[in-house]
Amino acid sequence: MFNRRKMKIFCSVSVVFAILASCSPETDQAYLPFSLPKSAKSTYNTVRAFLVTTTPPVVPLSTNGRYIVDSNNNRFKLKAVNWYGASDTRQVVGGLDKQPISHIISLIQEWGFNSVRLPFSNLMLHDANIVPNEYVAANPQFFGKTALQIYDETVAALTAAGIVVVLNNHTTFSEWCCGFDYNGQWYHTGSSFAYNQTPEMWKADWVFLVNRYKNNKLVAAADLRNEVRTQRFNDTHLPNSPNWGWNNIDDWRKAAGEAGNDILRANPDMVIVVEGINWWGAIPILGSGERPHLKPVRDLQVHIRNVNKLVYAAHNYGFIGPKHNGDDATSGGNIKYKDMDLNTFRNTITDEWGYVTDPDAVTTAPVWVSEFGASPGETNPADREWLKRLVDYLIEKDLDFAFWPLNGEDEWGLVTSDWSQTKRGNWRDEHMDRLLASNGKTGSVAYVDHLTKIGFNGVDDNVSTIDNDWLSGANKGTCPDGERLLGLSRDQRALCSDTKYGKLWHADRATNVQAVYETTTRYHGTGDWAGGFTKYECPNDYYVAGATKHSWGTSGILCAHSKVPLANSCRTIWFDRGDSRSSQRGGDWAPGSYKGQCADTEYVAGVAQRDGGGAALLCCSSPLSGELPLVYKAKNLSHRTGFAEGDAWVVTTADHWADHIIYGPYDRGRWGTGNKRAVFRMLVDVTNANNDKIVTIDVYDGQDVLARRDVYRNEFVGPGQYTNFSLDFNIAPDKADRPMEVRAWWYDTSYVKTENVTVQNR
Numbered sequence: 001m002f003n004r005r006k007m008k009i010f011c012s013v014s015v016v017f018a019i020l021a022s023c024s025p026e027t028d029q030a031y032l033p034f035s036l037p038k039s040a041k042s043t044y045n046t047v048r049a050f051l052v053t054t055t056p057p058v059v060p061l062s063t064n065g066r067y068i069v070d071s072n073n074n075r076f077k078l079k080a081v082n083w084y085g086a087s088d089t090r091q092v093v094g095g096l097d098k099q100p101i102s103h104i105i106s107l108i109q110e111w112g113f114n115s116v117r118l119p120f121s122n123l124m125l126h127d128a129n130i131v132p133n134e135y136v137a138a139n140p141q142f143f144g145k146t147a148l149q150i151y152d153e154t155v156a157a158l159t160a161a162g163i164v165v166v167l168n169n170h171t172t173f174s175e176w177c178c179g180f181d182y183n184g185q186w187y188h189t190g191s192s193f194a195y196n197q198t199p200e201m202w203k204a205d206w207v208f209l210v211n212r213y214k215n216n217k218l219v220a221a222a223d224l225r226n227e228v229r230t231q232r233f234n235d236t237h238l239p240n241s242p243n244w245g246w247n248n249i250d251d252w253r254k255a256a257g258e259a260g261n262d263i264l265r266a267n268p269d270m271v272i273v274v275e276g277i278n279w280w281g282a283i284p285i286l287g288s289g290e291r292p293h294l295k296p297v298r299d300l301q302v303h304i305r306n307v308n309k310l311v312y313a314a315h316n317y318g319f320i321g322p323k324h325n326g327d328d329a330t331s332g333g334n335i336k337y338k339d340m341d342l343n344t345f346r347n348t349i350t351d352e353w354g355y356v357t358d359p360d361a362v363t364t365a366p367v368w369v370s371e372f373g374a375s376p377g378e379t380n381p382a383d384r385e386w387l388k389r390l391v392d393y394l395i396e397k398d399l400d401f402a403f404w405p406l407n408g409e410d411e412w413g414l415v416t417s418d419w420s421q422t423k424r425g426n427w428r429d430e431h432m433d434r435l436l437a438s439n440g441k442t443g444s445v446a447y448v449d450h451l452t453k454i455g456f457n458g459v460d461d462n463v464s465t466i467d468n469d470w471l472s473g474a475n476k477g478t479c480p481d482g483e484r485l486l487g488l489s490r491d492q493r494a495l496c497s498d499t500k501y502g503k504l505w506h507a508d509r510a511t512n513v514q515a516v517y518e519t520t521t522r523y524h525g526t527g528d529w530a531g532g533f534t535k536y537e538c539p540n541d542y543y544v545a546g547a548t549k550h551s552w553g554t555s556g557i558l559c560a561h562s563k564v565p566l567a568n569s570c571r572t573i574w575f576d577r578g579d580s581r582s583s584q585r586g587g588d589w590a591p592g593s594y595k596g597q598c599a600d601t602e603y604v605a606g607v608a609q610r611d612g613g614g615a616a617l618l619c620c621s622s623p624l625s626g627e628l629p630l631v632y633k634a635k636n637l638s639h640r641t642g643f644a645e646g647d648a649w650v651v652t653t654a655d656h657w658a659d660h661i662i663y664g665p666y667d668r669g670r671w672g673t674g675n676k677r678a679v680f681r682m683l684v685d686v687t688n689a690n691n692d693k694i695v696t697i698d699v700y701d702g703q704d705v706l707a708r709r710d711v712y713r714n715e716f717v718g719p720g721q722y723t724n725f726s727l728d729f730n731i732a733p734d735k736a737d738r739p740m741e742v743r744a745w746w747y748d749t750s751y752v753k754t755e756n757v758t759v760q761n762r
Helices: 003-013 038-050 099-112 122-126 147-160 199-212 254-268 342-352 381-397 428-437
Strands: 062-064 067-068 077-080 115-121 164-171 221-222 271-275 310-315 367-371 400-405 451-455 475-478 484-491 494-499 509-514 534-537 542-551 553-561 570-572 593-596 604-611 614-622 630-633 643-645 648-651 660-662 663-666 674-684 693-700 706-710 723-731 738-745 752-761
Touching: 003 164, 062 723, 077 367, 099 147, 115 122, 115 147, 122 147, 122 164, 122 199, 147 164, 164 199, 199 221, 199 254, 199 643, 254 271, 310 648, 342 381, 342 723, 381 428, 484 553, 484 604, 509 534, 509 542, 553 604, 553 614, 570 593, 593 614, 648 660, 674 693, 674 738, 693 723, 706 723, 738 752
Parallel strands: 077 115, 077 400, 115 164, 164 221, 221 271, 271 310, 310 367, 367 400
Antiparallel strands: 062 067, 451 494, 475 542, 484 494, 484 542, 484 593, 509 553, 534 604, 542 553, 542 604, 570 614, 604 614, 630 752, 643 648, 648 752, 660 738, 663 738, 674 723, 674 752, 693 706, 693 738
């Protein structure tokens, strides 16, 4: 007998073809949605008055490599719980009939969660009916409200307590997930009795919802769709399977990218969460179907217009497996996760989703394990060992997570059935406690290189905020903003990166298109660098940031204006008869095709083609030759204490605490090699008091302190007068690509203002 939670996944795939039917039956106001009614604001204020609030992150959130970070580039780990109900038949979160919402939120905080995954159904957003009072009996302030208005109240109450909310589109129709039903994909049409929804309606619902909470920055992420899987076709029991990369209506990668971009156009602050595919193909009884999760990401990443807003997600439960649907009667013979030996289990989940967090890869991104759970009454040793192993893995890999569920009416819930207290005193406590106590990486996250694969053979692949059709009639591949094209293949795939030099796009966002016909060769000391071939070449101080394909093949380039002068010492890389790669970054990013790739210290200034295929790259030397000095405004660096005042950063003994007042910018390669000097421009309010140590300044490369000094009060030229403090250091050739930063630690002994830091050649 399966419990209700187990039926959730069992139903999604354990269907007998043509037999089974659905399984259905900064200031307080900164966190408030602008559109909330007065009653929601009242709930907000009530919660703030009676709860010990959770310390919220400095929003908005984004990503840096494999980590989610706050707006100061400090790691924020999602330690979340699922609070379901708004996607089910009642359409409101569980427990509102049992306890006041403020008490339920206090139980979330008592467990130690800092975030909530909050499911909703598309139907709920449009249901104008008043929710029966019995569903919210313990919260009479919600009487007379629609389900969406109560969802508003729930969001307001959570964020008032400092809890991050992740909006989760769990179902289309309001019913228990996840059967062989109408909710397996993000759209469903052709049913005579279920709620029908087109892909356009689904995307429009997301835009509607993120606009609704746009002013509440603790509504930080959009989890686009839950457990994408094979669903019923129209009113039949025929299986309709999702895919990854087929470029049709069932292409989840395509749909996620389009929805993510629509959301980011409406609210650029949102993090976009994309789950892998939970099941595709037919059903196990027919000898088909599997659970790919994020395995397809190896070859085709999801592309959205802001690469540092993408988080991937996966689920794991002990009673299912890679080809096991949870029902031994129809899926027997396929191994479950709980029945694997330790090595097989770890290797399997690493292959399915754990690999995505590996550093220095095209796929590198955060992974949020947004559902896992077990019953407190479980006695099977295999189930208990599975949870231990999964928690071990989450801690070791330092992954973000969300337990399923909070709900007291659920056998697996974390609160009692009357929602009055946390459910403790069972075997799960040990594992939940150590998971919640594990912080993993904390503090500032070093900047990491981005590597992005794009493909534009027959499709557009735009990873930029450029929305215009910059070359009509062609398929286009556009690098993320500021990244430069480093490699191109014969079959219109490309590798983009910001390696060594960071984002290069000028603030004016100027672009130039060279297309279709051979362009005049600019002066770069190489003459005709591809004689007899059609060439597309950027103007001076522009770099290649995109490429196109007409019906006959490679047909043009997008050139982006560089924020720094570009050097013009260039060479030709031919790849028309074989691979020619000056760097192995990105691995084999175009398997089965010849490819050319410039060195990490170069930029592409031009592309040559003949007979429709790319044939050569014009690779030019370091774009940042002679760029120093660099002046870093203090307000633009990262901070752990203090506040901005114009371009400066200020700390005071009355209001702040000893910590780093500036650190960053983690520039790789920009400072070059050899003898350098960093000049810190600071002032102090008092110079005639005790000769206290005011700050310690240093230059740090992510591994070694290259120079350091203590600064005392009497070293300042006078009260309120800026004084320059210099540090001389050397960057060895083998350390040039480390994440360089300047830092200042404040000792809480005086008012200090830092205006800027200049890095120059010495």
